[in-house]
Amino acid sequence: MSKKAFWILFSLILLGGFLLRILPVRDHNFFFTVDQADDGVYVREILDRKQLILHGSRTNIPGVYAGPLWYYFLAIGYFFAGGDPTGGVVMVILLNMAVTGFLMWIVSKKVGRTEALTLGTGLQVFWWF
Helix, strand or coil: CCHHHHHHHHHHHHHHHHHHHHHHHCCCCCCCCHHHHHHHHHHHHHHCCCCCCCCCCECCCCCCECCCHHHHHHHHHHHHCCCCCHHHHHHHHHHHHHHHHHHHHHHHHHCCHHHHHHHHHHHHHCCCC
């Protein structure tokens, strides 16, 4: 497979995955669970109350917390969406696209272009990813 064909298919896979995920979200068609609400509270603390959050979400181990970078990452989306939870969902979609693109690029270098495109397509149609 030529390098040009690879990059065209690479882009089409990411564009298709992005559209597959963003179209339902545009009408606020997404799950808003307790976890998203908890993240939203911390993001509000960062954006509206100008608090510096030093611990992240709770883990299954009592007293142990994850790092706070997740809240700061979501805060970017909430900021640009004016506090709408859709901003956080869009940030997760962009993270998904970035991880898929990075994995496809690495696999193309280490294994092969066809395998990279197969991996990217598989990740984009696998909804739980």
